[in-house]
Amino acid sequence: MSGALLSVEHLTKEFHTNASFGRRAEVVRALDDVSFEVRRGETFGLVGESGSGKSTLARCVLRLIEPTAGRITFDGIDLRALDAKRMRRLRRRLQFVFQDASGALDPRMNVGELLAEPLEIHGVGDRNERRRRGRETLELVGLTNEMMDRRPHEFSGGQRQRVGIARALVLRPEVVVLDEPISALDVSVQAQVLNLLRDLQRELGLTYVFIGHDLAVAEYFCDRVAVLYLGHQVESASREQLFSRPLHPYTVGLFEAAPVPDPSRRSRQRRTIVRDDADMPSPLTGCPLQPRCPVGRHRKLCATTRPPLEEHEPRHVAACHFPGALIDEHAAA
Amino acid sequence: MRSSLRFFAMRLAGALSAVLGASIISFVVLRAVPSDPARLILGPHADADQVRALSRSLGLAQSLPEQYWHYISAFVQGDWGYSFTAGASVRSIILSRAGATVELALISFAWAFSAAVVLALLVTYRSRPLLDRIARGVAFAGLGLPQFWLGLLLLLVFSHTLGVFPGPEGRISPSINPPASVSGLYTIDTLLALQPATFFDALWHLALPSFCLSFFSFGFLFRLLRSSLLEMGREPFLLVVRGKGMSRWAAFSRHALPNSFLPTLTASALVFADLLGGSVLVETVFDWPGLGQFVVQSIQRLDYSVVQAFILLSAVAYVVVNLVIDGLYGILDPRIRLGRAQ
Numbered sequence: 001m002s003g004a005l006l007s008v009e010h011l012t013k014e015f016h017t018n019a020s021f022g023r024r025a026e027v028v029r030a031l032d033d034v035s036f037e038v039r040r041g042e043t044f045g046l047v048g049e050s051g052s053g054k055s056t057l058a059r060c061v062l063r064l065i066e067p068t069a070g071r072i073t074f075d076g077i078d079l080r081a082l083d084a085k086r087m088r089r090l091r092r093r094l095q096f097v098f099q100d101a102s103g104a105l106d107p108r109m110n111v112g113e114l115l116a117e118p119l120e121i122h123g124v125g126d127r128n129e130r131r132r133r134g135r136e137t138l139e140l141v142g143l144t145n146e147m148m149d150r151r152p153h154e155f156s157g158g159q160r161q162r163v164g165i166a167r168a169l170v171l172r173p174e175v176v177v178l179d180e181p182i183s184a185l186d187v188s189v190q191a192q193v194l195n196l197l198r199d200l201q202r203e204l205g206l207t208y209v210f211i212g213h214d215l216a217v218a219e220y221f222c223d224r225v226a227v228l229y230l231g232h233q234v235e236s237a238s239r240e241q242l243f244s245r246p247l248h249p250y251t252v253g254l255f256e257a258a259p260v261p262d263p264s265r266r267s268r269q270r271r272t273i274v275r276d277d278a279d280m281p282s283p284l285t286g287c288p289l290q291p292r293c294p295v296g297r298h299r300k301l302c303a304t305t306r307p308p309l310e311e312h313e314p315r316h317v318a319a320c321h322f323p324g325a326l327i328d329e330h331a332a333a
Numbered sequence: 334m335r336s337s338l339r340f341f342a343m344r345l346a347g348a349l350s351a352v353l354g355a356s357i358i359s360f361v362v363l364r365a366v367p368s369d370p371a372r373l374i375l376g377p378h379a380d381a382d383q384v385r386a387l388s389r390s391l392g393l394a395q396s397l398p399e400q401y402w403h404y405i406s407a408f409v410q411g412d413w414g415y416s417f418t419a420g421a422s423v424r425s426i427i428l429s430r431a432g433a434t435v436e437l438a439l440i441s442f443a444w445a446f447s448a449a450v451v452l453a454l455l456v457t458y459r460s461r462p463l464l465d466r467i468a469r470g471v472a473f474a475g476l477g478l479p480q481f482w483l484g485l486l487l488l489l490v491f492s493h494t495l496g497v498f499p500g501p502e503g504r505i506s507p508s509i510n511p512p513a514s515v516s517g518l519y520t521i522d523t524l525l526a527l528q529p530a531t532f533f534d535a536l537w538h539l540a541l542p543s544f545c546l547s548f549f550s551f552g553f554l555f556r557l558l559r560s561s562l563l564e565m566g567r568e569p570f571l572l573v574v575r576g577k578g579m580s581r582w583a584a585f586s587r588h589a590l591p592n593s594f595l596p597t598l599t600a601s602a603l604v605f606a607d608l609l610g611g612s613v614l615v616e617t618v619f620d621w622p623g624l625g626q627f628v629v630q631s632i633q634r635l636d637y638s639v640v641q642a643f644i645l646l647s648a649v650a651y652v653v654v655n656l657v658i659d660g661l662y663g664i665l666d667p668r669i670r671l672g673r674a675q
Contacts, residue, residue: 064572091578103569106588108667118577151668
């Protein structure tokens, strides 16, 4: 527990759909018992394919949506125990950057107003002070002063994301949750924004929770990485551990699904794990990956018993009955 | 700067041509009605020579363009014609009755508009299934119920049975003298004349007809705004400002409302202009001495000059209201202003 600035324990989020014309009310479990800790100053990555619950997780952690169960502790404060007013006050220390940079900005406001607004909400400074801080932060993210009077539609995607980052940083938060901050950007701009985020982290001592689906980006950017699959945390380790020897078959599948830029290195036939929601057994008794897992598909243990999240190597946890089996098999081949 | 001047000039030219078009259409259509005003004035017992003579003196023997020119040039100079059924100049009648209609329209619109905005915000900024259901039901009823029936029902319940509001006796209690006319609006005139008792009496008389009239407008505006707000509520920037620590209410009223308000604003303009035209049915039910009643009587009696003046004035009202709304657009959405200036 020590050293964790943000810790998430047994977080579960269920969505309920309403019954209507011939459709039964359903319960969708978007997050199932997810736990992790983020230490001060580090970048913690959450990766997974779309629908794995990454963004839901981010919103639950920030309490923008209410989790069904679990505990979120920020700097010793139990976030879920806070009333709405205290939570709003705490948001000053806990900011986020959104994937959709253009949608995240009110189109009616100019940059000066957009940057002053968070300060206004928290009653920081007077008008001039807020404008000064806004200008300062704008410079910090590499935009110039004269952009203060422009509106979002006059910016490029990358610039908009910089404005979004500036809006998060203008409050001088401690933790910034980055929800796919570069996914909507061009590749060339992605690198710029990533480097900017990294510089800012160093300069301002920020702690990041980085959400993404691109493993290469996660490897470049994160200190520790957790892998989510259909709302389950399947593996979590330091970057070095995870990328040198992934223990969970799903993580291995993710690596192999990632395109390799150099054609000469595409030696092995790609064994992608095809997602098929139809074969999800319900109710789930065994491992959620079992129906599509190259290791566990025909194993009875995997079909009947849910593998617990266990530490298989020092500080390297995975939820698998046969950790490392797949990667060893591939290494032998 | 020059381009914004040009923009304004263009708008004004468009507005003028709309008014002109309305005047031409109303003029031509009324002339096409197969009846003879001279005969209507003189009655069935006059002989053909008399009718012909009156026709000529009324100018009906001239060509249509000539008649139109006479009409429109006189209209601009303030001569709106003579109502032979009322035996007075059209201008004096319309001005004396406009106050009643405008006052009712203003109050009804204020009701409808504020209720629509407040309720639409209340049911969208957070989930309130019960209030939402009630408000939607009221809106549905407002759009569906015939206004004259609603008016009768209101009179029956609140005036006849409960006695809390006055019956259909017009703008003011018969025992009270109407205030000296300054604006034509009793509520304003009474305040200017420092007659609080008369002011409250006028308000009290406005209550039922304005409520009855606002019902439909409320339904229309509420539905429109509710659906735009719900749609806007899904925009990511609302989540973002809440993530910055803004309350739901502030996020909705400061960000969602201004961003989703343009369609409602446009619709409000139409609703208000429509109310300004007066409502025949509601005015009749409440014996409200407004324009609607008078105009319909004039139509039935083929009193050209009244109908024409009314159509032209309605067109002017629509155009003016829309020009004002255009101006408000720029205030509400700075992007429009900016696009114009560039």
